[in-house]
Amino acid sequence: MTTEELILAAARKVFVQKGMEGSRMQEIADEAGINKALLHYYFRSKEKLFEQIFAEGLKQLLPKVQLSIEKSEGICDFVNFFIEYYLEMIKELPYLPHFVLHEIHRDPSKIVEIIKGQGLPFTRLQSLIDKDVAAGSIKPIQLEHLMVNIVSMVLFPVIAKPIIQAVLFGNNEIKYATFLEERKSVVIPFVLQAIGVKTN
């Protein structure tokens, strides 16, 4: 592992867990097992180092949408792919959503640049909905609300982990983990039923 990769890995760990303002360059240096001055040698400033971690994080969060839309033949497919992908991702990177959301909240201007050129294929998704509505296989629903509903139900449970674990599961870590495991088999039917897909 090169020094640069070492630094990035350490920065990722610290930044994602504590955020830009909660992180210290010294802590990142310690985590990487190097001198603090080396951080500045490889990445001029804290801001520059942070940008890299943040952009990388945001990019990991978005392409799932694109892929899910492209793979889908109908809205039902999309719901399945999308929820499955996202739940898979947060299992591996549970801190990512809160990190990205918090930093965007701190400086909303950062999205603009990164999202520019991403150009998600919402028109295709819209036509999938239109087709299914016309066929009478789902009830009419606004694309934006459907998207937000799904993303909410997938991401919020990890963003609010501490409070959910405390309020609903008496701070029992295992019960919370089980709960997360169940999400896939709960959220998919929940959404499908909500948009009026006939289930057996």
Added chain:
Amino acid sequence: MTTEELILAAARKVFVQKGMEGSRMQEIADEAGINKALLHYYFRSKEKLFEQIFAEGLKQLLPKVQLSIEKSEGICDFVNFFIEYYLEMIKELPYLPHFVLHEIHRDPSKIVEIIKGQGLPFTRLQSLIDKDVAAGSIKPIQLEHLMVNIVSMVLFPVIAKPIIQAVLFGNNEIKYATFLEERKSVVIPFVLQAIGVKTN
């Protein structure tokens, strides 16, 4: 307005917007129009002042659950009351959810104390569900998943405001505001349909 209230109002504004780590005592003093030393005269430390704002914030977020459960005769009532209450609250305090979530994430031990003694009436809610399931008016669903689904769809849209506004509405503030206004009339039917309540 007393000096103490002045400080609390300023601290609320700054802390809720920038979080504990992002806030400076000087900024709070400026916001309150007083000397920085006065903050320490009234509230010994940043930590103490913050605790007060945070506890107050968390308490504003929870009682809605209690009230909604107590007022409801069936799960359908609950869904209506709960969603309506929360959407009303975030209209007035849109920064609160992100603030509370972020600070809990930073130091999860804080919940434990505050939630202790809150004792939400989940057993009553469970019996409401059981009754409606037995009567065949709704499909079986786990209380915890239903709760999380609803809270997710209500709170996430404000937590993720910047990203939703950018990705879905081309950063058009008004379109986002309209979207939020529509949530009530979208989310309530969405949930009711999802749990199998017959709608006309």
Added chain:
DNA sequence: ATCTGGTTTAACCATTTAGTTAAACCATTT
């Protein structure tokens, strides 16, 4: 008027923290 005691301020202190510098290190080339 002046004494008293809570309130407010300006000036200060100690620590933390991002960032710099100059020297040391070390592999590769000559």
Added chain:
DNA sequence: AAATGGTTTAACTAAATGGTTAAACCAGAT
């Protein structure tokens, strides 16, 4: 083996920041 040049370090600087202190302020009591 001496020179070269990228890499790493220890020591340092400047600014920011939470917190303290001693004096000034000021309303109400004496």
